[in-house]
Amino acid sequence: MRTGLLLVFLLASGSALAADELHLYNWNNYISEGTVERFEKFCNCKLVQDYYGDNEEMLAKLAAGATGYDIIVPTQNAVDSLIKQNALKPLDKSLLPNLKNINPEYLNLDFDPGNKYSVPYAYSTTVIGYNEQKLQELGLPIDTWAVIFEPEYLTKVKGRVTVLDSQRELMAAAMRYLGYSINDTDEEKWKQARDLIIRAKPYWAAFNAQSYIKELTVGNIWLAHGYSNDFFQAALDAKKAARKFTINWRIPKEGAVIGMDNMVVHKSGPRQDLAHKFINFMLEGENSAELTNFIGAGNPNAAALPYIKPEIAQNPAIFPNPETIKHLEFMKDLDRKQRRVMSRMWTEIKLKQGEDDSTYWKGLAVLLGLFVFAVLGLAAYKGLAAPRRHAT
Amino acid sequence: MINLLNTTRVTKWLVSGPPFLYLTLFFLLPSLIMVVASFRYPGDYGGLAPLFGVEPGKETGLTLETYRFFFSDFIYTQIFIKSFGVAMASTLVCLLMAYPLALLIAHSPRKHRDFMVLLVILPFASNFLIRVYAWMIILGPQSAFSLAVNHLLGWFGIAPVPLLFSSFAVLVGMVYVHLPFMVLPLYTNLEKHDPVLLDAAQDLGANAWNRFWKVTWPLSLPGVYSGAALVFIPVLGMFAIPDILGGTGDILIGNLIKDQFLGTRDWPFGSTLSIMLTIAVLLLAGITAMISRQGVRQ
Numbered sequence: 001m002r003t004g005l006l007l008v009f010l011l012a013s014g015s016a017l018a019a020d021e022l023h024l025y026n027w028n029n030y031i032s033e034g035t036v037e038r039f040e041k042f043c044n045c046k047l048v049q050d051y052y053g054d055n056e057e058m059l060a061k062l063a064a065g066a067t068g069y070d071i072i073v074p075t076q077n078a079v080d081s082l083i084k085q086n087a088l089k090p091l092d093k094s095l096l097p098n099l100k101n102i103n104p105e106y107l108n109l110d111f112d113p114g115n116k117y118s119v120p121y122a123y124s125t126t127v128i129g130y131n132e133q134k135l136q137e138l139g140l141p142i143d144t145w146a147v148i149f150e151p152e153y154l155t156k157v158k159g160r161v162t163v164l165d166s167q168r169e170l171m172a173a174a175m176r177y178l179g180y181s182i183n184d185t186d187e188e189k190w191k192q193a194r195d196l197i198i199r200a201k202p203y204w205a206a207f208n209a210q211s212y213i214k215e216l217t218v219g220n221i222w223l224a225h226g227y228s229n230d231f232f233q234a235a236l237d238a239k240k241a242a243r244k245f246t247i248n249w250r251i252p253k254e255g256a257v258i259g260m261d262n263m264v265v266h267k268s269g270p271r272q273d274l275a276h277k278f279i280n281f282m283l284e285g286e287n288s289a290e291l292t293n294f295i296g297a298g299n300p301n302a303a304a305l306p307y308i309k310p311e312i313a314q315n316p317a318i319f320p321n322p323e324t325i326k327h328l329e330f331m332k333d334l335d336r337k338q339r340r341v342m343s344r345m346w347t348e349i350k351l352k353q354g355e356d357d358s359t360y361w362k363g364l365a366v367l368l369g370l371f372v373f374a375v376l377g378l379a380a381y382k383g384l385a386a387p388r389r390h391a392t
Numbered sequence: 393m394i395n396l397l398n399t400t401r402v403t404k405w406l407v408s409g410p411p412f413l414y415l416t417l418f419f420l421l422p423s424l425i426m427v428v429a430s431f432r433y434p435g436d437y438g439g440l441a442p443l444f445g446v447e448p449g450k451e452t453g454l455t456l457e458t459y460r461f462f463f464s465d466f467i468y469t470q471i472f473i474k475s476f477g478v479a480m481a482s483t484l485v486c487l488l489m490a491y492p493l494a495l496l497i498a499h500s501p502r503k504h505r506d507f508m509v510l511l512v513i514l515p516f517a518s519n520f521l522i523r524v525y526a527w528m529i530i531l532g533p534q535s536a537f538s539l540a541v542n543h544l545l546g547w548f549g550i551a552p553v554p555l556l557f558s559s560f561a562v563l564v565g566m567v568y569v570h571l572p573f574m575v576l577p578l579y580t581n582l583e584k585h586d587p588v589l590l591d592a593a594q595d596l597g598a599n600a601w602n603r604f605w606k607v608t609w610p611l612s613l614p615g616v617y618s619g620a621a622l623v624f625i626p627v628l629g630m631f632a633i634p635d636i637l638g639g640t641g642d643i644l645i646g647n648l649i650k651d652q653f654l655g656t657r658d659w660p661f662g663s664t665l666s667i668m669l670t671i672a673v674l675l676l677a678g679i680t681a682m683i684s685r686q687g688v689r690q
Contacts, residue, residue, distance in 0.1 A: 056654040063439045081437040159554050165635070167655055201640045206557040211528065211636070220533050220556075336434045336658070340461070343656040348467055350643035351474075361470060364477050371480050372676070379683045 020045040022274040025069040027261070028053060030122075032294040035287050043277050054209075062087065062266075070269030071278055075259045077333040079118045080111040082264065088117045089265040095276040098283035098303075106260065106300035109330065118262035119279055122288075122297035125328060126169050126257040127317060129212075129231035129249040131222040134160075140223075145177035145252045148225055149196055154203035162215065163225040165207035167346040168331060169257060170197060173225060176254045176327075183332045187341060194345045198352050207350070213237070216247050227259075228317060232296025249317050255327030260300070292318075430458055430663035438657030458660045462668065468648075472672060475645040478559075479627040482566040486574040486623045487616065489567065494578035494615075495608075498585070505583070512575050520569060524636050527565055531556040531637070561637035566627050573622040581615025582608070625673060645669055 022043070024031075028051045036047050050069070052058040055078040062072075062082075074082060082088050093099065102120055112118045130142055138156045140147055147153045148161060163170055172182035174193035180186075205221065213230050215221035217237040224231075231249035238247045263282065265275045281287055285303030292299045292308050298318050299305070305313060312318055320328065334342065353360045431454040433441035442452055462468050497508045515523060530537050533554060542552040555561060585608065593603045631646035645665065652662030 054654075056657065059438055059657070060654060085437055159557075167651075204640050205554065206639050218532075218534065333437070336436055339656050340434075340658055340661065343651065343658060343661075344465065344467070346651070346655075347471070347643070347648060350641065350647075351467055351470060353641050361473070364473060368473060368477050368480065375676075375680055376683055379680045 020274075021048050022046070022271055022278055023048050023050070023068055023070045023269060024278070025050045025052065025058065025072045025266075027051065027073060029295060030073065030261075030291070030297075032290045035282075035290045038287070039278065039281050042281060043274060045274055047278075067268035068270070069266045070271050070275040072264050072266050073121050073261050074264060075261050076109065076111045076330050079262050079264060081333050082266075083112060083117055087267055089267055089269075089272060090116050091119065091265060091279070092272075092276060096280050096283065098280050101283050101285060101288075101301050101303035103300050103302045105325075109260070111330070111332070112262075118264045119283065120300040121261045121263050121282065122291055122299060123258055123260045124297055125228045125251055125317070125320070126164070126173065126226070126259070127228050127231070127249050127251050129216060129224045129226055129234060129247060131216065131219065131245050132248050133245040134222040142248075142250050143253050145173055145254050148204075148223060149174065149177055149200045151199065151203065154200060157223050158203045159205050160220075160222040161204045161224065162206050162208040162212045162221050163204055164227075165209040167342055168334075170207075170225065171342065171345075172257045172329075172331065176252070176256060176329075179254070182257055182329045185334065185338050190342065190345060194349060197349050201349065201352065217241065217243070219243065219245060229295050229297050232318070251317055251320055251324055251328070253327070255329065257331055258298075258328040260330065426663045426666060430660055430667055431455060432660050433457070434658045434660050438659070440659055458664045461661065462664055468665070471643065471645050471648055472668070474643075475628055476672075478562065478566070478644060479624050481563060482570065482627045483574075483620050483624045485563065485567045486571055487620065490571055490574035490578055490619065491616075494575050494582050497575075497579050498582035509576070509579065512572050512579075515572065521632065521636075524565055524569070524633055527561065527568065527637060528556060531561050531564070556637065557639040558637075559639065559642055561639075562634050562642050565633040565637045566630065569633065570623045570627060573626070574619040577618040577622065578612065578615045581612050585611055621677075628669065628673065 022045055024047055026049060031049075036049075040047055052061070055075050058072065058074060059078055059081065072082075079088075096119065099115075099119060106120045106123075107115055128142065128145070128148065134157075135142055140153055140156060148163060154161065163173075171190065171193050174196045175182050175184060175189065178189070178192055178196065180189050180193075208215070208224075212221060212224045212226055213234045214237075216224055216231075216234045228249055231247060235247040235249075238245065263279050265272060265279075269275060283301065285301060285305075286307050288299060288301040289304040289307030291297055292304065292312060296312060296315075296318055298320075299308065316324065429440060432443065433451045433453075433455060435441050443454075444452060493512075497505055497512075500508065529535060532538060533556065538555050541555065545551075545553065589607050589611075590603050593607050598606065628644075629646045629649075631644065631650045634642045634644050634647055649662050649665045649669075652658045652665060
C-alpha cells in the first residue's frame with residue numbers, strides 16, 4: 001500500500017515536471033546556449049531540444065508519426081508542405097506582441113499569407129564560399145556563378161571545388177546562372193541546367209553537404225557552393241586555427257536561393273502556451289541577435305540590429321542590400337511529378353562519367369558478365385565434379 | 393512417450409517462437425508493406441497517396457506506373473550494373489586480403505588465435521562513420537599517405553592524383569569496413585581443417601601450390617561463399633561510404649534509394665528500387681544454388 005502511494009506520488013511529480021517542458025525540434029546548432037538558459041529562467045520551464053540536419057529528415061520523421069514537438073523551425077517550403085498536410089496549429093497573435101519587430105519585407109510571404117502559422121526565425125543564402133588568397137592568386141571572379149560552372153575558370157581550380165549534394169539547390173544555382181527563376185518548372189530549362197552541370201562536373205571534386213566546411217578550413221578545397229551560415233563557421237574556424245588564408249563568401253550577382261526558417265507550432269505539441277511564450281521571447285531583438293552573432297545567420301528582426309556585432313551587420317553577404325535582395329528567391333516545393341522528373345535528371349547527372357561514357361559502360365558490363373560467368377561456371381563445375389568423384 | 397514428444401514440440405516453439413515472431417513483425421511485414429507501397433502513387437508532400445479515392449480526379453489506388461518508369465529508362469539499370477560492379481570488386485579485394493590473413497591466424501599457435509581474432513574484430517569497437525571519416529583525413533591531399541603515394545607516382549612520371557573523393561576511395565572504404573566479415577567465416581572454416589590432409593598430400597608428392605589448390609582451397613569454399621555473401625550484399629546497399637568518400641560520379645543503388653525517401657520524397661519509386669535490388673540478389677544467389685544442386689543430382 002505504501003509503495004503504491006509512493007508510486008502515485010512519483011508519477012504525479014513526474015507529470016508535474018513534464019508539465020513544464022517545452023519540446024523544440026530545431027536544426028543542429030541553431031540556438032545559442034545563452035538564449036536557452038535565459039529562456040528557461042524566464043519561463044521557469046525546461047527547454048528540451050531535438051535536432052535535424054535537413055528539412056527532408058524532419059518531414060520524414062514527422063511523416064513516420066513522430067509526435068510531442070511543440071515548436072519546429074522548418075524552411076519555407078517545408079512550412080508550406082506542413083500547412084497543406086494540416087500539421088500546424090494557427091498562431092494566436094495576441095500572445096505575440098513582438099511580431100511587430102519583424103521587418104515587414106519578411107512577413108506575409110506567399111507560403112503562409114498573413115503569417116497564420118509561421119513567424120520568421122532566421123535566414124540563410126546559398127552562395128559561393130572561397131579561399132580569398134587562392135582565388136586572388138588565380139585571378140578568378142568571386143561574384144558570379146560562372147566560376148563554378150564555366151570550364152574556362154574551372155580548369156584553374158580542378159579538383160578543388162565542391163557543390164552541394166542537393167538536387168534542388170544545385171539546379172537552382174544553374175537556373176539563376178542561365179537567367180531563369182529557381183521556381184521555373186519548364187522541363188526544357190531544367191535540361192539546359194542539367195547539361196550545364198554535367199559539363200562542369202568533371203572539374204568538381206565532390207557533391208558535398210557537410211564536410212566542405214572542414215575541407216575549406218584546412219585548405220583542401222578552394223571554392224564551394226554552400227550555405228552562408230556554413231561559410232561563416234568555416235571563416236571563424238580558419239581564423240581560430242591561425243591559417244595563412246581567410247575564408248569569405250559572396251552572393252553571386254545573378255542571384256541566389258534564400259531560405260527562411262520559421263517557427264511553427266506543431267499540432268501534436270502539448271504546450272501551446274509555452275510555445276507562444278518561446279516565439280515571443282525569440283522575437284525580442286536581443287534574443288534574436290544572439291543567434292546571428294553565434295552562427296552568422298541573416299536576421300529578419302529589425303529590433304535585433306542594434307545588438308548585432310558590427311562586422312556581421314555590415315557584411316553584405318549576411319545582410320544583403322536592397323539591390324541584391326531583388327535577386328534572391330525563396331524556393332517553392334515541387335509537386336510529385338516534377339520531383340520525379342528532377343530526380344531522374346539528378347540521377348543522370350550523378351551517373352555521367354564525362355561527355356562520352358559509352359566505353360566505360362561497355363567495359364563494366366563485360367567485366368560483370370565475366371564475373372557472373374565465372375561464378376556460374378564454378379558452381380556448375382562443383383556440382384558436376386562432385387558426384388563423379390563419388391562414382392569412381 | 394507422446395507426452396515427451398509434446399513437451400519437446402512445445403520447447404521447440406518456445407525457443408524458436410520469439411525470433412520467428414520478431415522476424416515476422418519487423419522484417420516480413422515491413423517488406424510486404426514495401427511491396428504494396430511500390431504499387432501505390434506518391435503523396436503530394438512525401439509519403440503515399442491515399443489508397444482509396446477521397447477527391448475525384450486525384451490518382452489513388454494501385455498502379456504499375458512506377459515499375460514502368462523503372463524499366464522505361466536505362467539509367468536505373470546502369471546504376472544496378474555499376475553497383476554490382478563495385479560490390480564484385482570489393483568482394484574480390486576482400487577475399488584476396490582476407491584469405492592469407494585467415495590462413496595465418498588458423499596456422500598460428502592455438503594460444504595466440506583468440507587474441508588475433510580479437511584484433512580483427514577490434515575496429516567494431518568504434519563507430520563505423522567515425523572510421524570512414526578517418527579515411528577522409530588519411531586520403532586527403534595534405535596527408536602523409538597521399539603525399540607519399542604521389543611522390544612515388546612522380547618517380548614514374550605520373551602526375552599527382554587526388555585520392556579522396558574518387559572511386560578508389562570508395563573501394564578502399566568498402567574493403568576496410570567489410571574486411572572482418574570476410575576474415576571471420578574464412579578463419580572459422582580454415583581452423584577446422586585437419587593438418588593430416590596436408591601431410592598426406594605432401595607424402596603423395598603434392599608441392600605447396602597443389603596442396604593449397606587441391607586440398608585447402610576446395611575445403612574452404614563454404615567459408616569463401618559465406619564470406620562473399622556477407623561482403624557482397626551489404627556493399628550493394630551501402631550509401632554512407634560513397635556519400636562521404638566518393639567523387640562526383642560515385643552514385644550507387646543505395647544512394648539512389650536513400651534519395652527517393654529523403655530528397656525526392658518518392659516512396660513508391662524507392663520501394664520499387666529496393667524490390668528490384670532484392671530480386672536481383674535473389675536471382676544471382678538462386679541461379680548459383682540451382683546450378684550446383686542440379687549438378688549434384690546428375
